[in-house]
Each structure stands twice: as structure tokens, then as C-alpha cells.
Amino acid sequence: MIDTSFDMFIETIVPHNELIVSRSDLSGIITYVNETFAEISGYIPEELIGRPHSIVRHPDMPKSLFAELWHHLKKNESWSGYIKNLRKDKGYYWVHAHISVVYKDGEPVEYKSVFEPIDRETRIRMQRKYDHLRETEENHCRVVIYTSCDKAKELGEKL
Numbered sequence: 001m002i003d004t005s006f007d008m009f010i011e012t013i014v015p016h017n018e019l020i021v022s023r024s025d026l027s028g029i030i031t032y033v034n035e036t037f038a039e040i041s042g043y044i045p046e047e048l049i050g051r052p053h054s055i056v057r058h059p060d061m062p063k064s065l066f067a068e069l070w071h072h073l074k075k076n077e078s079w080s081g082y083i084k085n086l087r088k089d090k091g092y093y094w095v096h097a098h099i100s101v102v103y104k105d106g107e108p109v110e111y112k113s114v115f116e117p118i119d120r121e122t123r124i125r126m127q128r129k130y131d132h133l134r135e136t137e138e139n140h141c142r143v144v145i146y147t148s149c150d151k152a153k154e155l156g157e158k159l
């Protein structure tokens with residue numbers, strides 16, 4: 001995929017002191033998001049409900065992180081970690097996520113997540129860590145090149 005727009009490099013800063021929450025069924029389909037979650041993702045809540053949480057998956061995120069997340073959830077354990085998410089407009093935002101199991105009559109019925117902002121140094125550290133994981137585990141790189149538009153078009157056709 002070749003994208004010559006700058007949109008994917010625009011970061012949205014997650015607000016402090018605001019609750020950012022979502023809920024999903026046991027397969028990760030979104031059942032609820034609050035206004036702040038929708039707003040930082042660039043959607044309206046109605047566009048997110050009924051869709052998988054991977055609607056906000058950013059291509060920079062290593063697969064192994066989500067495998068670990070689901071490994072914990074399937075054992076009814078909560079999971080916390082740093083996530084870079086993709087906005088509807090292709091921009092991004094970073095959050096610290098805490099995802100836990102919701103029980104009814106002793107049985108797991110859904111998952112809920114609470115997201116918090118993270119400081120700039122941690123965002124940069126996690127970006128480097130996830131780039132390294134992606135490259136070593138999946139041989140999957142992000143490439144940014146400056147070249148003639150004709151060459152970019154040619155390359156896009158080859159990829």
C-alpha cells in the first residue's frame with residue numbers, strides 16, 4: 001500500500017481526566033463505547049458498536065501483543081498494556097489499556113476496557129519496542145521514502 005498523504009503521521013493527544021471506556025462481547029465485538037473513546041478514534045459511537053475492536057488496530061502493532069492479550073482474557077485474566085490505535089482519518093493515538101472480564105452469576109459475559117493517556121517518552125519507547133517486535137517476529141517493516149511521484153506510483157503497482 002502506498003499512501004502519499006501526511007494523515008497517518010498526525011497524532012491525537014488523549015485527554016487527561018476523562019474516562020475512556022469500551023465494552024465488548026466475548027469475541028471482541030464492541031457493544032459500548034463512551035463519547036470520549038469515539039471522539040479520540042475519530043468515529044461516532046454508532047459507527048463502532050457492532051464492529052470488532054480491531055477496527056482501531058494500527059499496522060504498527062505487533063501481532064504477538066494481541067495474542068498475549070487474548071491468551072490472558074481466555075484464561076479469565078485481565079490484561080494491561082500499551083496500544084497504538086488507528087483513527088478513522090488514518091491518524092493515531094496511544095493509550096494504556098486495562099482490559100478485564102465482566103462476570104454475571106459467576107460466568108464471564110463480556111470484557112470491559114479502560115484507557116488512559118501515556119507520556120511522550122513512553123510513547124516513543126513503545127513505538128521503538130513494537131517496531132522491533134514487528135520486524136523480528138513478522139519481518140514486517142514500515143518504510144517512508146521521498147522519491148518522485150512517478151516512481152512512487154510504479155512502486156505502488158509492484159507491491
Ligand SMILES: Cc1cc2nc3c(=O)[nH]c(=O)nc-3n(C[C@H](O)[C@H](O)[C@H](O)COP(=O)(O)O)c2cc1C
Binds near residue numbers: 052053054058085
Ligand atoms: C475489550 C477489548 C478492547 C480492545 N481494544 C483494542 C484496541 O483499543 N485496539 C486494538 O487494536 N485492539 C483492541 N482489542 C483487541 C482486538 O480484539 C484484536 O485482537 C486486535 O485489534 C488485533 O486484531 P486482529 O486479531 O484482527 O489482527 C481489544 C479487545 C478487547 C476484548
